[in-house]
Amino acid sequence: MNAYLVFPMLAAAGVALVIQNLLMVRITESVSTVIITLVINSAMGLALLLAALLSRNGLAGISETLLAIRPWAVLPGLLGSFFVFAGIMGYQSVGAPATIAVLVASQLTAGLLANAYKTQAPPSALSLLGAVLLIAGAILILRGRA
Known part of the structure; x- marks a missing residue:
């Protein structure tokens, strides 16, 4: 993959991780245990998570899991998979430091x-300064590759 295409993909993956975490919180808020959220999110660990759910809540836990599934509930797993894919491509194409720098900055x-939207308040000057410094650091790391 072209290295110039990896950076927008990494930036999108960083945004996807924030969306994933927000959706995971939303799922968790609508059920009684985070185990149910993880069952919905993680197809790879489905067998293990169902066993943990059965041991903790019995058949009532399975019933609650099925009732909690909504169409948007599959998005965290998809967004997480995109994050992992982008990270692997980044490590292969531009290396770990550049990949991590772009992911963290985005x-x-x-x-x-997301926080400004949720609180309906703009970020503080110190938060903005920190973000600018982090982005500047990411740029320095990317320029160091050249």
């Missing part, structure tokens, strides 16, 4: 925007 930016 996650922070999306996190600040």
